[in-house]
Amino acid sequence: MFSNELLRGLKKWRGSRRVTLRQIIDKLNDRCLFLRREGLYFVNQFLSAHLYSKYSHPKRRRPERAKLRAMSPRSITLALLAFPLFLTAAPAPTVATVAEAQAFMDRAEAELLKLGTLLQRAGWVQETYITDDTELLSASENEKLIARTTELIDEARRFESLNLPADLKRKFLLLKLSLTMPAPKDAKLREELTQVAASLDSSYGKGKYCPGGGKEPCLGIDDLDERLAKSRNTKDILNYWTGWHKVGAPMRTRYARFVELSNQGARELGFADTGALWRAGYDMTPEQFSAELERVWKEVEPLYKELHTYVRHKLIQKYGAEAERTDGMIPAHLLGNMWAQEWGNVYDLVAPPQAPPAYDIGEILQQRKTTPKQTVQFGEGFFKSLGLQTLPDTFWQRSMLTRPADRDVVCHASAWQVDLDRDVRLKVCLHGTTDDFITVHHELGHIYYYLAYRTQPFLFRSGANDGFHEAIGDAIALSITPEYLQKIGLIKTIPPPAADLPLLLRTALDKVAFLPFGLMIDKWRWEVFSGQVKPADYNKAWWQLREQYQGVAPPVDRSEADFDPGAKYHIPDNTPYVRYFLARIYQFQFYRAMCRAAGYTGPLNRCSVYGSKAAGDKLEAMLAMGQSKPWPEAMKRMTGDDRIDASAMMEYFQPLLTWLKEQNKGEKAGWTVAANPMKAH
Numbered sequence: 080m081f082s083n084e085l086l087r088g089l090k091k092w093r094g095s096r097r098v099t100l101r102q103i104i105d106k107l108n109d110r111c112l113f114l115r116r117e118g119l120y121f122v123n124q125f126l127s128a129h130l131y132s133k134y135s136h137p138k139r140r141r142p143e144r145a146k147l148r149a150m151s152p153r154s155i156t157l158a159l160l161a162f163p164l165f166l167t168a169a170p171a172p173t174v175a176t177v178a179e180a181q182a183f184m185d186r187a188e189a190e191l192l193k194l195g196t197l198l199q200r201a202g203w204v205q206e207t208y209i210t211d212d213t214e215l216l217s218a219s220e221n222e223k224l225i226a227r228t229t230e231l232i233d234e235a236r237r238f239e240s241l242n243l244p245a246d247l248k249r250k251f252l253l254l255k256l257s258l259t260m261p262a263p264k265d266a267k268l269r270e271e272l273t274q275v276a277a278s279l280d281s282s283y284g285k286g287k288y289c290p291g292g293g294k295e296p297c298l299g300i301d302d303l304d305e306r307l308a309k310s311r312n313t314k315d316i317l318n319y320w321t322g323w324h325k326v327g328a329p330m331r332t333r334y335a336r337f338v339e340l341s342n343q344g345a346r347e348l349g350f351a352d353t354g355a356l357w358r359a360g361y362d363m364t365p366e367q368f369s370a371e372l373e374r375v376w377k378e379v380e381p382l383y384k385e386l387h388t389y390v391r392h393k394l395i396q397k398y399g400a401e402a403e404r405t406d407g408m409i410p411a412h413l414l415g416n417m418w419a420q421e422w423g424n425v426y427d428l429v430a431p432p433q434a435p436p437a438y439d440i441g442e443i444l445q446q447r448k449t450t451p452k453q454t455v456q457f458g459e460g461f462f463k464s465l466g467l468q469t470l471p472d473t474f475w476q477r478s479m480l481t482r483p484a485d486r487d488v489v490c491h492a493s494a495w496q497v498d499l500d501r502d503v504r505l506k507v508c509l510h511g512t513t514d515d516f517i518t519v520h521h522e523l524g525h526i527y528y529y530l531a532y533r534t535q536p537f538l539f540r541s542g543a544n545d546g547f548h549e550a551i552g553d554a555i556a557l558s559i560t561p562e563y564l565q566k567i568g569l570i571k572t573i574p575p576p577a578a579d580l581p582l583l584l585r586t587a588l589d590k591v592a593f594l595p596f597g598l599m600i601d602k603w604r605w606e607v608f609s610g611q612v613k614p615a616d617y618n619k620a621w622w623q624l625r626e627q628y629q630g631v632a633p634p635v636d637r638s639e640a641d642f643d644p645g646a647k648y649h650i651p652d653n654t655p656y657v658r659y660f661l662a663r664i665y666q667f668q669f670y671r672a673m674c675r676a677a678g679y680t681g682p683l684n685r686c687s688v689y690g691s692k693a694a695g696d697k698l699e700a701m702l703a704m705g706q707s708k709p710w711p712e713a714m715k716r717m718t719g720d721d722r723i724d725a726s727a728m729m730e731y732f733q734p735l736l737t738w739l740k741e742q743n744k745g746e747k748a749g750w751t752v753a754a755n756p757m758k759a760h
């Protein structure tokens with residue numbers, strides 16, 4: 080009964096392969112990411128949010144030089160042998176009482192808190208002082224926590240049929256849902272699943288392509304994606320794209336087996352399939368959840384279509400016939416990202432002629448010789464202006480704000496709650512750039528969420544659902560406006576609203592362009608897990624969805640000999656994805672709710688809630704709920720609305736939408752999906 084995150088934790092710690100930083104970063108980008116909480120190798124996503132609290136920053140960053148070292152292969156065997164031991168303890172068929180269930184849960188929470196804290200401490204040391212020893216110590220804590228959690232989930236089955244009070248019932252559900260890869264009870268099948276999952280992950284990790292044939296070095300996905308992002312030579316771009324996508328083909332059979340085994344585990348837990356289990360974490364039925372997503376997609380689709388039309392036109396101007404298709408779709412390799420999921424890397428090709436922003440935060444910080452601590456204090460100042468508390472002294476004593484000169488560390492920004500209480504920390508390597516300034520505000524969003532829900536029972540110390548934590552950090556970062564910068568004395572004059580357009584476009588290339596991709600990944604997986612899509616149609620179904628939602632088409636013919644889903648990290652890695660879609664919509668809802676509370680009435684993209692106690696009250700009331708109530712209640716507490724709603728995002732981008740429509744006059748908007756979605760032209 081262990082989750083994929085558990086396995087991933089083991090695998091990565093245990094050195095079944097080396098993890099490249101690009102994989103981590105890719106993964107963090109989509110989550111922290113976005114549940115990017117799912118930090119470095121793994122762990123914090125591994126037991127839902129509860130057992131390991133760390134969120135990293137969603138923004139794409141350059142790969143760091145720090146090394147992640149391979150670990151002793153001997154320990155893999157130990158871990159695999161260890162699992163069946165816990166699993167033989169099948170629950171005795173005695174009649175349980177509500178009082179027993181309560182006592183069981185109290186003990187379980189106390190125990191998990193203790194083990195989780197030990198793991199966090201080991202994880203912190205490991206990431207801020209990378210050595211073989213710290214990796215092994217951290218792996219060891221990880222293993223203990225996994226083992227105990229596995230037992231507890233199994234023991235909890237005794238209480239399944241009881242009529243429990245709502246809070247207690249919720250805790251049992253949260254415990255059970257911490258398995259994103261449910262495994263069958265049968266020990267042999269369980270072991271097979273472990274191995275298949277590990278080998279898929281490993282195939283991705285070891286994936287290489289040699290773009291220059293034998294003459295140049297072979298590259299992994301981090302280098303290939305970077306080259307694809309920077310190159311403006313279509314022959315090279317196509318070479319990187321097709322080369323990397325070869326990584327999927329050998330995974331196909333194993334992926335099909337993985338789906339079978341994981342589904343069996345889900346059925347044994349009482350779910351229709353693994354996809355249904357994933358959707359059970361949203362306080363509604365899987366069908367309702369799917370329908371809600373479709374509703375929201377329809378709200379943002381007009382904006383996406385205008386952006387698509389505009390970018391397509393610019394790409395055709397740049398690349399000519401190679402970018403043009405009669406059906407209006409964009410060839411998937413030309414958008415500056417291996418998966419065409421975010422398009423910010425082609426900003427230079429689509430930028431409007433307006434003047435660049437009148438200020439550069441990074442330059443200003445450097446001129447003023449702002450120290451890393453002062454940069455973080457700007458962030459703290461933002462939250463204090465909302466009436467939130469001062470950060471604990473230990474935050475300043477224990478955080479890592481710059482790269483140490485004498486040792487390897489993981490520099491990727493992340494926010495920690497080491498004791499699931501007041502011991503919160505930031506780990507980041509600041510250089511005084513604009514990105515750093517935004518990162519600090521974002522990460523402190525996670526920190527203040529931790530501090531607000533720390534008095535909740537252990538299992539409720541988490542975001543209201545897995546889209547909330549990231550959305551909070553991003554909502555705060557949206558408040559970094561010229562007006563805010565003027566108030567804190569970083570700039571003197573506020574540029575006119577017309578100067579906002581380049582920034583809005585740049586933001587949309589990442590946040591809006593991502594939406595259909597964020598949606599289709601799990602749409603594909605839900606269909607695969609439910610059996611609606613059979614292995615013989617894996618690739619066809621993948622491209623059908625990409626074309627339908629994203630309007631992008633394969634640059635070369637594809638077939639069922641390929642397995643393009645395998646070329647996207649989260650598929651072989653088995654990380655649920657729809658949370659990233661949710662976070663991108665929620666952040667604008669949260670932001671608008673705070674702006675309204677602050678009494679702001681201007682254009683939404685110019686709103687900063689800096690200095691508003693009323694906005695802070697709204698924010699804190701929701702943060703303090705943690706995961707104690709169904710997420711619609713948390714949403715309602717802050718926004719007055721109990722559902723996901725894209726109208727705030729649409730309002731934010733309204734000036735851009737107007738401008739795009741103007742630019743797109745005479746262009747045929749949208750696209751038609753090809754009869755054969757795997758055909759290039």
Ligand SMILES: [Zn+2]
Nearest residue numbers: 111135136137
């Ligand atoms: Zn984050």
